[in-house]
Amino acid sequence: MKKQQILSQQVCFPIYAFAKEIINQYRPLLDAIxxxxxxxxxxLVLWEFESQTVNQLGEKLKLDSGTLTPLLKRMESKLLVTRTRSSSDERIVNIALTQNGKALQIKAANVPAQLIEAMNVTVEELQELKNIISKISNKNNKK
Known part of the structure; x- marks a missing residue:
């Protein structure tokens, strides 16, 4: 068997496993809100920008509208966001925070610190990991 075909030699497997682990660490923190x-x-995007089109959200989150639309509908039913069609172009849907959505930011303020504590890592270690991932992603996005 070739060395490249051994699971322990795969670069992507630990990244995949780590991504799943991070989501699992987030779950109880996010369940609480x-x-x-x-x-x-x-x-996170809306707390930063207040409103975005579905396309803008998709670009920032690297999600297509087919994935975002049902997600946003559920968030609208929870009264966190509003979805409004543009009067100038019906294909454009604007997403904006409701008062409930804005208020949720206060409840979510401790999520990053709680995640760091749950993962037993330092902010510096996570920043280093983020920098490496961003560097690789940026190189691949330029192709």
Whole structure:
């Protein structure tokens, strides 16, 4: 068997396993504020920008509209966001925070610190990991 075909030699497997582990660490923290991880990501963008089109959200989160639309509908039913079609172009859907969505930011404020504590790592270690991942992603996105 070739060395490249051994699981322990795979670069992507630990990344895959780590991504699953991070989501599992987030789950109880986000359950406490009644969000899923993808919903939390949407909220992070909206807390930063207040409103975005579905396409803008998709670009920032690297998700297509087929994935985002049902997610946003569920968030709208939870009264966290509003979805409004543009009056100038019906194909454009604007997503904005509701008062409930804005208020949730306060409840979510401790999630990053709680995650770091749960994972037993330092902020510096996570920042280093993020920098490496971003560097690789940016190189691959330029191709």
């Amino acid at each position: 009644e969000l899923t991880y993808p919903q939390y990501l949407v909220m």
